[in-house]
Amino acid sequence: MRKEIRIAGFGGQGVILAGIILGKAASLFDHNDAVQTQSYGPEARGGASKCEVIISDEEIDYPKVKHPDILVAMSHESALKYMLDLKDNGIFIIDPGRVIESEIEDFVKEHNITLYRAPATETAENEIGLKIVANIVMIGAITKITGVISKEAAIKAIEDSVPHGTEKKNIEAFEAGYNLV
């Protein structure tokens, strides 16, 4: 089972870290194979930024994502830019506070995409009181919706990746995201 995941947003939202945490959870704690790649061009400094993770129970040879099974969009610009690559019948997770749904509706219908709404930014602000943990909230939602990583592995990977002293807030953020959907 090879799953290709693309997480997109604008520079500064932490989509790269979100991808690293997914990869770490899958490889170090779920003992699957994982490869993480990201865009390194000028777009990594603002505009639409993306991070890609492949998770598989077999060895991953070709390490790049062409047509993701799962697309996560944390900004409208990145949703429009990257949804065209999404596989038919794929999973599309959006932050509804950031993405204008009317503009993606037709695409979702035409390609039989399953759309999920995870208000990560709003949850981070209102429930955790920290806008910057929106990416971790989103990991919670991704974990619950897709099952590509286990909850236990996700928590261990978050603890292993966030700055020392911020673990508790980040786990709260993860739980809030997990309970969103």
Add this chain to the structure above:
Amino acid sequence: MTEELFIQGNEACAEGALRAGCRFFGGYPITPSTEVAEYLARNLPKHGGSFVQMEDEIAAAGSIIGGSWGGSKSMTATSGPGFSLMQENIGYAFITETPIVIVDVQRGSPSTGQPTMAAQGDMMQARWGSHGDYEPIALSPSSVQEYFDFTIRAFNLSEKFRTPVFIMADEIIGHMREKIVIPDKIDITPRVMPDKENFLPFKNSDEVNPMPSFGQGYDIHVTGLTHDERGYPDANNPKTHDILVRRLTNKILDNKDEIISVEKSHCDDADIVLVTYGAPFRSAITAVKDAREEGLKVGYLKINTPWPFPEEEIKEIAKTAEDIIVVEMNLGQMYWEVERVACSQSNTHLIGKIGGELPHPNEILSKIEEIGGK
């Protein structure tokens, strides 16, 4: 206890360098190699080592030659534009038999080209970039684990043969993250120093000479001029030059069997064999699996050590394979080496991908289907 990390290729390289005993890094940051420098800037001082950011790559190469003669295992990391600037000092390192490790994380080229995109356009520069006759050792990793392992091997080979070693990585392997396993025991080749009395640092011997260090009480002279066994210039003597340069090349060529490393799969019955190295191997292996599912007899030979070139291994493949396809991210560099060795027996083809992206496995599969492989 083995250790497992999920890290970036360039970080794995830097960690490998630390484990191999590297204690000096002199460099000039350049995309896509910068993370090697950043990691070592943070971590070398914690291990009693030194990190110096030099004014440019010419000085960076000079600094690691000095670092090595000062007694520290030394390395630098760069990309094509910096590798070009280092070539003069690389020649100096070869003739002075200075163990150094140079990492080239290749990007789109020529010139400044594509800083954030991958390529394998420096393979011939690694072979012939400096002037004169010399035999380089170069390793090409295809995964983050190999980038770690090959960095350790690069240090070991450079110490064992007292010679520069290149790690020819690329942007894809440099920047992607994968799991690596760090074994609890790693074999390290230590720096061997000669006795203080009656030593000849450049002795005409079949054995590699132990290397003295400055500041340890040795009287030594190091020069890029043709030198005698003591290291003193003897540039007008044809015999001295002949002995010196043949010894430098033969210490590599006579040990090819120990240095060269390839990995083969599905070659025994293969009509078509893919020959690759570095990141494109990841596409090739998928293509071989897909081709086998279609019933096509296809195998691969992965070159871990592009230099010295694995001639015997390619000849062996050419005996049975009707066609050889070289997959690389340039318009044909290692391809011509394969052609040189295999042309009398196999048809050789090139998938030369430029632009910065990996060849897709389907591109390779299409070529396989076009050729036949039944």
